Amino acid sequence: MVIIGAGECGGRAAFALRDLGYDGLVTLVGDEPHLPYERPPLSKEAMASDAPEIKAIVSDDLLAEKSIRHLHSVRAVAIDRAAHEVRLSDGSSLSYDKLLLATGSTPRKLPMPGLGPRCVYLRTFADALAIRAYLRPGNRVAVIGGGFIGLELAASARKLGASVTVIEAQPRILMRGVPAEIAAVVHDAHVSEGVDILCGDGIAAIADDGKEVRVALAGGREITADLAIIGIGAVPVTGLAAEAGLAIDNGISVDAQLLTSDPDIFAAGDCCSFPLAVYGGRRVRLEAWRNAQEQGALAARNMLGAGEAHAAVPWFWSDQYALSLQIAGLSDEGKITVRRDLGEGAFILFHLAEDGRLVAASGIGPGNAVARDIRLAEMLIARRATPAPEALGSQAVKLKSLLAV
Amino acid sequence: MSDWVEACAADDIDEEDVMRFDHGGRTFAIYRSPDDEFFATDGLCTHEKVHLADGLVMDDIIECPKHNGRFNYKTGAARGAPVCVNLRTYPVKVDAGKVLIQIG
Known part of the structure; x- marks a missing residue:
């Protein structure tokens, strides 16, 4: 078994193969010098700390104990599907019975002239260290893009005393996937922490x-900064798959079992698009930590012949200042919205389809105030439940009681 | 062995639910199982120090509110990624409607 990509998804897949009892060769190939590590902290806790540290998913000891061969600092450059071989950047080759592509995504590049050494993106630990070096009192940071990465970095930069301007071309922050009511809470939190947010204005020149x-x-304004952080989305890493002739459709196209157009090659995580069963097979690509984990584990089961279809509900979280946001499902599936207040400013928006199915839930509040109810909502979504809107909106009705129906 | 400490009233916790209890600079989680037994563990997830009492109890599992790490709260056993370190558990008894835990 060969896994290309040693991030959350690839790392989890390698361990899942062993947990399932597979005792053949498992090789995990990663282009970074590190052990597989968690990326979410890079914009949050690690960024805001005095000395950012890698939060590794595994240790060398554990890799050795599980006989997982981890090749680091090396890229896969070609797949020979007929020979079942992957060629690596160091000139060596790996043969495979089953191959998993967990190549992830990479920051979308700002298609503009004028970028230079002080215009940066965040994907890797090395990127995080480079950004962290600029975050201190007296420094000015321009964040281009009011999405999650940009806003989490804005919050971390404020914690460290830098001044921050967020530039978003859309009319509001978090346009993609976050309801306006929740984005407004995030917006207000940033403004009260001293962030200048400029929405609805595109960039003319850098x-x-x-x-x-x-x-x-x-619109005529000019912002001068010591560092410009560009966070305008991510694109799937598909070059290797495309050159091997695999079907590509907003990512490496896989079926419900995460199988590509080659019966011996799977893809999972940020790099693939797949049919989401809970919405009748709508093809999506998710850039999310939990999806990477779950799909890594599912791919491992299917590499061993389980033939299991993906069934999970998308889930996502973000931390900014004292606020935590969690979303289960994709809110754009909803037609009707019901609000449930949880106290201390925390609330959840339940998104219902026209036929009454609960299709998503978006919550925000201090700490983990919304976590339990979002988790229950996720279970209701997975069951295609049609809870009464009045019950969802009433604090007096425990969400857990709706699961029993 | 140290003394038993009163954590809460039995009625403070619903069946199949959890409550946070802080004592002596430490934080614990007290559970009431669906079959009406009480249990106690350390209060913070072993993955990222998140309060487990904000999480969801389903049968004999507590799920961390942040990253869905799962533990059996009766035994403290970690149940898969991202958690791999077990939770410490503490003896619990109910006396005259009070939940007491033995903090070692």
């Missing part, structure tokens, strides 16, 4: 002279 970055907006 100039980076190596000492500072000047960002000119279409």
Whole structure:
């Protein structure tokens, strides 16, 4: 078994193979020098700490104990499907019975001239260290893109005393996947922490002279910063798969069992698009930590012949300041919204389809105030439940009681 | 062995639910199982120090509110990624409607 990509997804897949009793060769190939590690902290806790540390998913000891061969700092450059071989950047080759592509995603590049050394993206631990070096009182940070990565970095930068301007071309932050009511809470939190948020204004030009970055907006404003962090989304890493002739459709196209158009090659995590059963097979690609984990484990089962279809409900979280946001499902599936207040400013929006099915739930509040109810909502979504809107909206009705129906 | 400490009233916790209890600078989680037994564990998830009392109890499992790490709260056993370190458990008894835990 060969796994390309040693992130959350690939790492979990390797261990899952062993947990399932597979005793043949397992090789995990990663292009970073590190052990597989958790990426979510890179914009949050690790970024805001004095000395960012890697949160490794595994240790060398555990890899050795499980006989998982981890090849680091090396890329897969080609797949020979006929020979069942993967060629690596160091000139060596690996033969496989089953191959898993867990190549992840990479930051979408800002298609613009004028970018320079002070215009950066966040994906890896090395990126995080480079950004962290600029986050201190007196420094000015421009965050381009009001999505999760940008806003989490804005919050971390404020914690460390830097001044922050967020630039978002859309009319509001978190346009993709987050209801306006919740985005407004996040917006207000940033403003009260001193972040300047500029929405609805595109970038006309960028100039980076190596000492500072000047960002000119279409509306005429100019922002000068010591660092520009670009967080405008991510694109799946599909080059290897495409060159091998595998079907690509907003990511490496896989079926419900995560199988690509080659019967011996699977793909999982950020890099693949797959049919989401809970919404009748709507093809989606998710860039989320839990999805990477779950699909890594599912791919491992199916590499061993389980033939199991993906059934999970998407789940996502973000932490900014004292606020935590959690979303189960995809809110754009909903037509009707019901609000449930949980106290201390925490609330959940339940999104129902026209036929009354609960299809998503978006919550925000201090700490983990919404976590339990979002988890229960996720179970209701998975069951295609049609809970009464009045019950969802009433604090007096325990959500857990709706599961028993 | 140290003394038994009163954590809460038995009625404070619903069946199949959990409550946070802080004592002596430490934090614990007290559980009431669906079959009406009480249990106690350390209060923080072994993955990222999140309060388990904000999580969901289903049967004999507590699920961390942050990353869905799962533990059997009766034994403390970790039940798969991302948690791999077991939770410490503590003896519990109910006396005159009070839940007492023995903090070692």
